[in-house]
Amino acid sequence: MNKNQLAAKIWESANKMRSNIEANEYKDYILGFIFYKYLSEKEENWLLKRDYTPEDIKEYVNEDDPETVQSAQQSLGYFIAYEHMFSTWVKSGSDFSVDNVRVALSSFSRLISPSHKRVFEGIFNTLETGLSKLGKDTKSQTKAVRDLIHLINEIPMGSRKQDYDMLGFIYEFLIEKFASNAGKKAGEFYTPHEVSLLMSEIVADHLKDRNEIKIYDPTSGSGSLLINIGASAAKYMPDANRIRYYAQELKSNTYNLTRMNLVMRGIIPDNIVTRNADTLEEDWPYFDESDPAATYEPLYVDAVVSNPPYSLQWDPKGKENDPRYARYGVAPKSKADYAFLLHELYHLKPDGIMTIVLPHGVLFRGGEEGKIRTNLIENDNIEAIIGLPANIFYGTGIPTIIMVLRQKREDNNVLIIDASKGFEKVGKSNKLRACDIRKIVDTVTHKLTIDKYSRLVSKDEIRQNDYNLNIPRYVDSSEETETWDLYASMFGGVPEYELNRLADYWKVFPSLKDALFTMNHGYGKLKVSDIKGTIFDNVDVQKFIEDYKNKFSHFDETLEHELIDQAETVSTVKEKDEISSDLLSRFEDISLIDKYKAYEAFDKGYEEISGDLEIIQSEGMDCVKAVDPNMVLKKNKEVQEGWKGHILPFDLVQNNLLKDELDTISKQEERLQEIPSEYSTLLDELSEDDKETISEALNEENDAFVFKNFKKVIKVIDDQNLKDVLKKADQFNKEEKELKSSIKKANQELHLKTRDTIMSLSNEEVKQLLFIKWIQPITNAINELPNELLKDFASQIKNLSDKYKDTYEDIDQEIKNTEKELVKMLGDLTGDEADMAGIRQLQKMLGGD
Incomplete structure (x- = not known):
């Protein structure tokens, strides 16, 4: 398991x-x-x-x-x-x-x-x-x-x-x-793993050149944010024991979760420093509380990460001179969001980094918050703002952001990302996918400007907007409003400006536009009936597909060498990073295809691979040849029901090494599925009188045979045709029983043969099956991306063509023809004088004489 x-x-x-x-x-x-x-x-x-x-x-x-x-x-x-x-x-x-x-x-x-x-x-x-x-x-x-x-x-x-x-x-x-x-209480102790991973990867990239780091979470909850930072940072460090964890949590039961989680992850106790206290009221002490002789020493860390309670009420009295807030201002009593942010920023080293989850309102609310935001911008503390999808946190559906801040920066611009549309729906919640996380991290670490997604915004522009950081002011991620061209609606053809929205495609496939459309005075008429076929046959498209294949021609061999040949020794965490970098670098000269779709395919496949590798590295390569009892729960008791592969699924082995046996069973099953239609054919041939004659051989609805009564019915009827029908049905019934018995026996034999086959696999067969299980799903998904792209492109072309296919004149003529037909049909109706008067008036309204 x-x-x-x-x-x-x-x-x-x-x-x-x-x-x-x-x-x-x-x-x-x-x-x-x-x-x-x-x-x-x-x-x-x-x-x-x-x-x-x-x-x-x-x-x-x-x-x-x-x-x-x-x-x-x-x-x-x-x-x-x-x-x-x-x-x-x-x-x-x-x-x-x-x-x-x-x-x-x-x-x-x-x-x-x-x-x-x-x-x-x-x-x-x-x-x-x-x-x-x-x-x-x-x-x-x-x-x-x-x-x-x-x-x-x-x-x-x-x-x-x-x-x-x-x-x-x-x-x-x-x-x-x-x-x-847990509903709303969930936010007290848990940050969704995907958000935690996103924040951790941003932090880890910033810290990756350091041999020793301190990380701090002032609202630690279960401790998962700290642990994920540590795991992400450890990938770049020679010794994970050089990471020191500081955690503060107000609620005692949640504080206990923090400590348990940190200890169970193998972090040495000397690297765990925790406090059960109110972060805003009791700042981290400037001395070790357990050591009376400790010297006065402020806590400064390399990274702070947190998901504090949103818009919490707090007591700001007497905080004006608190060194955490003195430079920037004091958050209002009704909303402590900026109080948490400033507390964290204060404890950050000059070359450190922090990520904090906040409600969207901190970007534009005025009053004291507006003053704090202005000071943060003027002091160049805000590095990036990431707008997250709604309904991503347990217990709340409010829009949230991640803010990335630094104490000292060379730049004074702010990277603003609208990542609100990148998610998958899981139950009632939205969830960041691996591709969404990777895209955000790449955008932050490389400060990328991406149309309708991200933009580097200058301090001057933010000043002009009165220090309002509301994301839509800077990044317009809205979909283009559907428009209708009046001329095209009247006379047909696709407007050239609408075709130009596909300019990225025409640039990569320069001959394709002319192959699809005849242009006349700025309007294009589709000149082919097979859009998809024309696209795939185009010489530029074929070159695009060929170039793509060449980019990935040896990718499967790379995966095989790194993951299968070195299965017992490979570091799954580091190898994932290396393969990911290799994968994404192959898209450097590839247009149109979203490289993050390829990354998502790889990440999904790698989740299963890494699980298998953990077992192999624990038990040795021979565990691939092992089988386990298949335990199922029956009447609240676990019982064995056959066998299952320790690593290799039975169906995988059967489809690749026992194909003949599987095909034999499949043919029998196909025949078994045909027999009900044989019964139906025989029943359809019977008249109602025939069914009455053999009623005891049929059910009450006369739509199924009752085979147990066949002998008795055949003895008492004289009609030879009816006897033949029943004999045929009886033959089919015997065949059906024999097939069921044969299939059951064959499946049992195949199951045992599969077990024996797995246990006697050669080393070469092990490699072959692992390749099919691990590598093929990833490479097949990546190789399919150009086809998916081109099919989607063909749909866009068809939709554009269909949009203006029927002109207003065509529609108007169709309405007139329908009215004429209706007038004619009304003329065939009869009724009393009042009815006929009503019909004549309706005919007149429809344009009839």
């Missing part, structure tokens, strides 16, 4: 278990237990590496052994006795009680190392106080906790890197799922 399947299974089970408990609360319990399992197994692995046997752990790992306790505290920062370990709970069976958890959590708090209190102290408070909500009494609470423990036990948390990756993935997956069910 890969990480996606396991995460989905755990979510489905956990969601059922929570019963009437709100998603926002239940997340704290399940995530708390996951964290406890992580800490418990981390200690077990540490003990095993110190040559403890499982028997030693059971006998000696307790509070009576102060040497083990102190050693664990020094190395791990905490100590968990054997009786309180997660694995002990799992093995306890009927002896387990919810009180075991209460005692264990209390012991954990008592045995935290003094040096690690800021990381671990109070981290299980939410779980501990919430246990009573899991049931009305000890018995029901015990059952709820036991079910949760056995569910969570399925998550691997061993010493392998892949296990930690899976743990982090599942933790993030569950947080996102709980957020989607």
Whole structure:
């Protein structure tokens, strides 16, 4: 089971278990237990590496052994006795009680190392106080906790890197799922992964030449923004342990999520600095609170990233002299958006970068906010503004932006991006796709101006607009209004100015316009009936397709070498970046085709590839030849139902190595599907009297045979034709039964043969099948892009031609002909005198005599 399947299974089970408990609360319990399992197994692995046997752990790992306790505290920062370990709970069976958890959590708090209190102290408070909500009494609470423990036990948390990756993935997956069910409260603890990734990639590009960095989130929520920055920045660093994480969070239960998430991602405790405090009221201290001898030292970081609560009310009294706000102004009481922004900017190093999510209103609201915005612009702090799609955050549909800011910049212009139209619809929400994220990041990092998407705006232009940064003032992303040319509407033909809207195509295909249209006094008449065929046969189009193919002629070989030949050693994260850069660079001289569509195809394919590579790198290349029991849930119990490939899907193997067997079954299935029509043909040949005669051999509706009565009916009827009909139907029925039995048997045999085939694959066959599974879907999608482009272009040409195909004169004549026809039809009607008077008046109105 890969990480996606396991995460989905755990979510489905956990969601059922929570019963009437709100998603926002239940997340704290399940995530708390996951964290406890992580800490418990981390200690077990540490003990095993110190040559403890499982028997030693059971006998000696307790509070009576102060040497083990102190050693664990020094190395791990905490100590968990054997009786309180997660694995002990799992093995306890009927002896387990919810009180075991209460005692264990209390012991954990008592045995935290003094040096690690800021990381671990109070981290299980939410779980501990919430246990009573899991049931009305000890018995029901015990059952709820036991079910949760056995569910969570399925998550691997061993010493392998892949296990930690899976743990982090599942933790993030569950947080996102709980957020989607938590309504407005979701915004308190979760920023959608795609937005988090976008902000992280922008920050990481700016920091990629540094060996040591500090990153800070003053409204940290679950900590996902910090973690994503760290992961993105680590791609460019020789040592990920040179990243220091600072987090501040107001709500204590959410603050605990931050700490859990950071610890479980393998970040060393010395690099985790967190505070449970009000960011606006209590600025980050200028000294280490845990060290009385610490010196006065302001916190300045390389990057700040945040998604603060939107338009929060706050108390600005006495803040005029606060060094965070003194240079720029104080945000109004009703909206703390700029208070958060200025707090973050204050803590940024001169060469640092920050990204912050804000409501759209900060771009144009006046009053105190207008003054702050003016000062930010005049001090050249704003580097970019990214308008996001609506309805992209859980719990709110308001329009939002990402603002990118710096303390010191050489430029004084502002890059404004309208990315509001780049998304896919997922349920009720909008979601950024991989191609949307990549396009935004490229636009920001290279300061690109793209028609109807982005523009570098000078400070002078912003001044002229009275420091209003509303995106539509600078980037017009609206669709062109449909217009109708009066002359073309009257006389036909496509106006040349409308054809010129396709100028990009005519530039790349210079001979195509004349091949499609005859131009006369500025209007074009379509001169071919087969638009698509004319386009694809055009010499310039064929050259375009050929040039495109040449650009990607060896791309599949590159993917094969990098991903299949080096499957056991390749770094999936770094390799993705390298392949992406290679892919996008191939579009350098290619016009018309959107390179980000190719990137999206690659990203979707790579998601499955990286999941498979994690398994291969954990288990070795031979795992591709492995099969697993296919477990399904029946009557709330898991049972085996056949087999499935560990890496290779059965249908993939069958379609490529067992084609003959598959074709035989397909032919039988085709014949089986034909038999119902044979029954229908026989029934259609019967008259109503015939059906009455053989009524016992038919159902009540007389539209189906009842085969069990055939022998009795055949014995009592004399009509030989009817007997022949029934005998034919009976033959078809026997054939149908034989086919069903044969197909079932053949499918069973094919299933087992597929299992055996996978287990006996040669190394060359493994490479071949991985190529088909991994590489072909990506290259096929990329190779199809020119065809998609040209089909869309053909549709545009057809729509333009059809737009002016019927002139007003044609329509007018058609109306007149219809009226004449109607007058004639009315003349054939008869009725009494009143009716006929009405008909004559209607004929007169329609132009009749």
